[in-house]
Amino acid sequence: MASIMQKAFTVVQTLLCHAACASIVLYTLPDFGIRPMLQPSLSALTTIVEQIARTGDPRDVMGNIVQRLRELMQVDVCSLYLCTPDHQHLILAATEGLSANAVGKAKLKLDEGLVGHIAASLSTLNLGDAPTDDRFVFIPETHEMPYHRFLGVPLLHLRKLIGVLVIQGRERDPFPQEAEAFLITIASQLAGTLSQLQSQGGWYEKRSPRDGYRRFTGLKGAPGLGLGKLWLVRPHLSLDQIDAACSADHDAEKAAITAAIIAVTEELESGSGHLGQHLPGDLNALFSVYQMMLQSPELSQQILARIDAGDNAPWALKQTISAMAEQFRQADDPYLRARAEDICNIGQRVLNQLLSSERPSIEAPDEALILAGELISIADLAEFPLHQIHGIICTQGSVLSHTAILANALGIPAVMGVEQFTPEHHRGANVIADGHRGECVLNPPAPLLAEYRRMIDEEQRFMQELERLRDQPAVTTDGFLVNLLTNTGLLADATPGLQRGAEGVGLYRSEIPFMIHDSFPTEQEQFGLYHKVLxxxxxxxxxxxTLDIGGDKQLPYFDISESNPYLGWRGIRFTLDNAQLLISQIRAMLRADVDNGNLRLLVPMVSRVDEMQSFRRYVEKAVDALNRDGHPVRMPEIGMMIEVPSAMLLLPRLAPYVDFVSIGSNDLTQYLLAVDRNNPRVSNLFDHLHPAVLVALEQIHQQCEALHLPVSLCGEMASDPAAVLLLTAMGYSTLSLSAYNIPRIKLLLRSVSRESLQPLLEQTRQCNSETEIRALIAPLLETVGWSQDKRPGLLAKGAETAP
Known part of the structure; x- marks a missing residue:
């Protein structure tokens, strides 16, 4: 049995690996005894994965799955039942063998019938005569009475029931164990993909061809709600559509590509276009990043080399851009992976210039627009009047792309990575960009449209109310003051933070200059950027x-390969081993502080006492050396980040070498729970309200108080309203969060008293899970006007009564 299971698993794994291959590879299955086997080939099933990847209609995908499985396993019936989005019922989503009229109509409760029993028990069921079983429920429209043999397995993904996969036959004996093992393996491989379809609900919602109402799920790029007409950005030939071609006139091709690069450079240098005065000055740094990539010698040299080798200009451009983007995509660090999008945007703009001597002007209608496309670049946004852009929808991209950063800065709702959405098919349609939930709604029916309009009006009034709080303190009704700082990753983040009332920068990620260069930046280059921020x-x-790279944050020009990067050469470990880089960065920061006097150094990933001892010595030596060279630098305060549990346990021994402490809640949660938040298999277990995390945070705060060390907390936890209430009760008086969330968290704090939170904190100490803790806090959040989707209501009680 075990060997058969392993063989089945190996077969399917091989299938998945080869699904994209053009060559036909034939595999044979063991004889399951289902019928006299004809040595069926798995090559038919390889198309399942391909079909899922390229088919937009969920019903077509599911229909293809049951059809291929029925043929592969040589059975009379193969059916797929999926849970409704509310997990109350199972519906026959696709079938081969039962009546097609039953699809979408056959409906069972989660404990009803044989299929319901499988769902309720989460166990496999293999019967020889299903109709005689007491649990059997006959559904007339399925016409399944002739089938006696029944085998069903649950579809489970990340501990959640997705549905049930069933095969049936006319024989009156159970399916062999080998068939059961194989079907279990197939189900385990398909569950992850089917979970995406099941959660979106497109297979279940009754859609009228007339109105075309659909919902599509993506990533939360920038919060907010936007309603407008869908406007397709750059609906012309893409890089992916360029085919291989040769050229006989190399000089002409080289002149054309050079002219195209110059034209795009001039576009970027022309500034921010229609964004005009609405674009904060520092956001021009994002355009500078594009310029740096475009002017990279590697880009033009590689393109010209390919042209010299015989390629025409478009094909040479595509190959070069694809190779450069792939280098970034291979990085473990999400910031570096997101830069692949910028490379592709640059390549697309050059291609546009290359294929058209005159750039076609965009004459957008004078109405609210939702911009949609594969990857919408910063320069694309600059071509539209800001007041017309009510939302952004990208079918690709991530929450760390420059598009999402700019959308956050400008307050434009954005949804990134919307799969199975083809905007070119819906030009001019009414569409809602819901950045709060990370979804877009196409052609909403009148009642839903009216509700969204009400929510948008309410949010606009709410944001206007928040503007009055910008210069007000984040103080509770009983006088507990919380300092709200901002997290920044680019110079572009400076202006939004100040506009939203940030009282400083709690975390400045200095990796950006290192990521956008093709080599380590010089001390002078770093000085220029740091000086602007300070x-x-x-x-x-x-x-x-200080520089937080290594292991999971690789640079394209400094490869680090490790089997377990999260426990490897990163943070302070990396910089101490590369002292020249560390000293150069410290010197640049100290020099940038001369005219400003507001620098505080923060050391990442500390796990040992000798790390802080060594770091402090380097700073002291740099201060002495710079003063001798005529730079009147000062000794700044030095802090350490508590991200590694050992740092928490060594706090008393580390205290003599630090002036303050900053808790990195994301990494600390990850290490305490042994959960990789980027791993989809376990990311649902990542929650900073886990009881162990709260215990650790209380202990850290108590230790810091005893050691007279100021302590702050940064990360996603500082934007979570439930967490903020508990942190306030613990006594945390400094939080660092994204600029957009500062006004909302300020309003929340001004709506509660710390004294009233103390009993709540005591109750959470008795909870056994984050689910219990959130349920405990939910009623209080409701009373202060914070809705379940984490958007506060317009009128929060006590917001204007705080001192």
Whole structure:
């Protein structure tokens, strides 16, 4: 049995690996004894994965799955039942062998019938005469009475029931164990993909061809709600559509590509276009990143080399851009992976210039627009009047792309990575970009449209109310003051933070200059950027984290390969082993502080006492050396990040070498729970309200108080309203969060008293899970006007009564 299971698993794994191959590879299955076997080939099933990847209609995908499985396993019936989005019922989503009229109509409760029993028990059921079983429920429209043999397995993904996969036959004996093992293996491989279809609900919702109402799920790029007409951005030939071609006139091709690169450079240098005065000055740094990529010698040299080798300009451009983007996509760090999108955007703009001597002007209608496309670049946004852009929808991209960063800065709702959505098929349609939930709604029916309009109006009034709080303190009704700082990753983040009332920078990620260069940046290059950040916030404090790369944050020009990067060469370990880089960065930061006096150094991933001892010595030596060279630098405060549990346990021994502490809640949660938040198999277990995390945070705060060390917390936890209430009860008086969330968290804090939170904190100490803790806090959040989707209501009680 075990060997058969392993063989089945190996076969399917091989199938998945070869699904994209053009060559036909034939595999044979063991004889399951289902029928006299004809040595069926798995090559038919390989198309399942391909079909899932390229088919937009969920019903077509599911129909293809049951058809291929029925043929592969040589059975009379193969059926797929999926849970409804509310997990109350199972519906026959696709079948081969039962009546097609039953699809979408045959409906069972989760404990009803044989299929319901499988769903309720989460166990496999293999019967020889199903109709005689007491649990059998006959559904007339399925016409399944002739079938006696029954085998069903649950579809489970990340501990959640997705549906049930069933095969049936006319024989009156159970399916062999080998067939059962194989079907279990097939189900385990398909569950993840089917979970995406099941959660979206498109297979279940009754859609009228007339109105075309659909919902599509993506990633939360930038919060907010936007309603408008769908406007397709750059609906012309893409890089992916370029085919291989040769050229006989190399000089002409080289002149054309050079002219195209120059034209795009001039576009970027022309500034921010229609965004005009609405674009914060520092956001021009994002355009500078594009310019740096475009002017990279590697880009033009590789293109010209390919043309010299015989390629025409478009094909040479495509190959070069694809190779450069792939280098970024291979990086483990999400920031680096997101830069692949920028490379592709640059390549697309050059291609547009290359294929058209005159750039076609965009004459957008004078109405609210939702911009949609595969990857919408910063320069694309600059071509539209800001007041017309009510939302952004990208079928590709991530929450770390420059598009999402800019959308956050400008307050434009954005949904990234919307799969199975083809905007070119819906030009001019009414569409809603819901950045709160990470979804877009196509052609909403009148009642839903009216509700969204009400929510948009309410949110606009709410944001206007928040503007009055920008310069007000984040103080509870009983006088507990919380300092709200901002997290920044680019210079572009400076202006939004200040506009939303940030009292400083709690975490400045200094990796950006290293990521956008093709080599380690010089001390002078770093000095220029750091000086702008410190000057923008002076006299407010700026906590500059030293270089946090290594292992999971690889640079394209400094490869680090490790089997377990999260436990490897990263953070302070990397920089101490590369002291020249560390000293150069410290010197640049110290020099940038001369005219500002607001620098605070922050050391990442500390796990040992000798790490802080060594770091402090390097800073002291740099201060002495710079003063001798005529730079009047000062000794800044030095802080350490608590992300590794050992740092928490060594706090008393580390205290003599640090001036303050900053808790990195994302990494600390990850290490305490042994959960990789980027791993879809376990990411649902990542929750900073896990009881163990709260216990750790209380202990850290108590230790810091005893050691007289100021302590702050940064990360996603500082934007979670439930977590903020508990942190306030614990006594945390400094939080660092994204600029957009500062006004909302400020309003929340001004709506509660710390005294009233103390009993709540005591109750959470008795909870056994984050689910219990969130349920305990939910009623209080409701009373202060914070709705379940984490958007506060317009009128929060006590918001204007705080001192």
């Amino acid at each position: 000057k923008a916030y002076a006299p407010r404090p700026v906590n500059m984290r």
